[in-house]
Amino acid sequence: MNTRNRYSWYKQLLLVMPLAGAITAAGQNTHATEQAGISPWGKSDEIGTLNMMSDSNNLSLFSRIRTGKVYDLGVEYFTGMPGFTALGDPPYQYWLTHTPRGTVVGNVTKQGDEMNRKVSYTGDAVSMYTHTGTHIDALSHFGLNGRIWNGYTADEHLGDRGWDKGGAENIPPIIGRAVLIDIPAWKGVEVLPGNYVITLAELRQLLQAQHLDIQKGDIVLIRTGLMKYFYTDTERFMSNTPGMSMEAIKWLIEEKGVMTLGADNLSVEVMPSGNDKNWLPGHTYLLAQKGVMFIELLYLEELSVAKIKEFVFIGQPLKLRGASGAPVRPLAIPL
Incomplete structure (x- = not known):
């Protein structure tokens, strides 16, 4: 790839970041509809929709397992691996x-x-940066107008040792029924093209064609095929990122009631977003508005080859006190 084109979406992000900062500084009147949400699980809630987990649901899921096969959904960590270095974050x-x-x-x-x-x-x-490799974004990672999920503010809760609210140490082991949305396999391609937008209409068509049912409390994982380049072509992996449209993300959260999302790309959402009012609208919507933590850089290739669509997902993040994210080692056990 030509050096001038390297990480082109980063350059676009850097252009709109000053605008995003101006929006925040302007106060809540600028975009009144984009506000940090208040948790229905109480004023002390720090894990958002992960409150949907329960021992009874876990027991029911485990009783449906009929195989000893376990798929590892985590990537390897190695020197030179893809990372957010263009934004000033340290490499692995x-x-x-x-x-x-x-x-x-x-x-x-x-x-x-x-x-x-x-x-x-x-x-x-x-x-390394805490958002390196397969990791989960904690609720403190992104906010709106000075507040993160449940109304917590940096002025009150961010110290020199990290957040005392919404930090990664609060994230419990994540267990739930998971569904794989394998867009490239359905389309008959290896990988979706750069900045490809997965629309709600396309998502619904795939679910209908493959007789997949998304239930309340599920974990939905999106495969773009981008892992094709993770180990071999960092520059291409870090270029324009295919991902979910905001309409599709909102439908999964608001209509289907999923517990969390994950993807094999950098962001779950498409990047760059093309939104001149919010450079990462999916992040602020999920984390700040809805209290939905999500997992990025999942390795979904083996599930795709095996045509596994429904499985038990088990993920245990590192308990990094005060951090905005943490590495996680996810596993999939077919149902």
């Missing part, structure tokens, strides 16, 4: 802190040459 970094040879030479263990040659020792460390 890996380095060795101890090596077998270094232990012998430096004797950091204080065990001596003979012991260090006998007992090898390797240690390492990583550093």
Whole structure:
């Protein structure tokens, strides 16, 4: 890809970000319809629609499992992996802190040459943005007009060690019935083209054609096929991102009552959004207005090949105190 075209959607985002900031600074009168929602689960709620989970629902789901096959929906973390570096966030970094040879030479263990040659020792460390790889967005990630979900404000709840409301440490293990919406497989293509918009009409057609039923409290995962480039072509993966239209997202949340969403792309929604009033309207709608946390950069390729459409989803995010997001290792067990 030509260097000048690299991460073209990022350039478009950077152009509209000052506008988004101006909208926020202008106050609530600018876009009165876009306000942070107040939770129906109470004034202390910090997990939004994940309150829909219950022990009885989990037991019912587990009783329907008839196979021992488990699909891993997480990506590998590696140096040079796709990330939000164009927005100033740090890349994934890996380095060795101890090596077998270094232990012998430096004797950091204080065990001596003979012991260090006998007992090898390797240690390492990583550093990354919390929204790297397969991860979930916490409710503190995006807000509207100075407030996040349930009316919490940065002035009152964001300190030097992160948010004391809506942080990733509050996210429980996520368990639920999940449905895979495999758009490229249905269309007979490997991957959707850049900035392709998955419309509500298309979503409904797929569900009808494949006899898929979305139920209240479900987890809906969207495959765009973009993972084709995740390990091999970072620049192409980070270019214009196919994703869901706002109409389709709102239908899933408001009409179908799904618990959460996930996708194999960077954002679930299409990017760039083409909205000059809100550079990421799907994020603010889901997180701030509706209290819906969602998962990005899911690896859905094996589910697609196996033609698995309905499954138990199990995901356990890292409990990163105060963070706006956290890595998650999701699993799928077919029903």
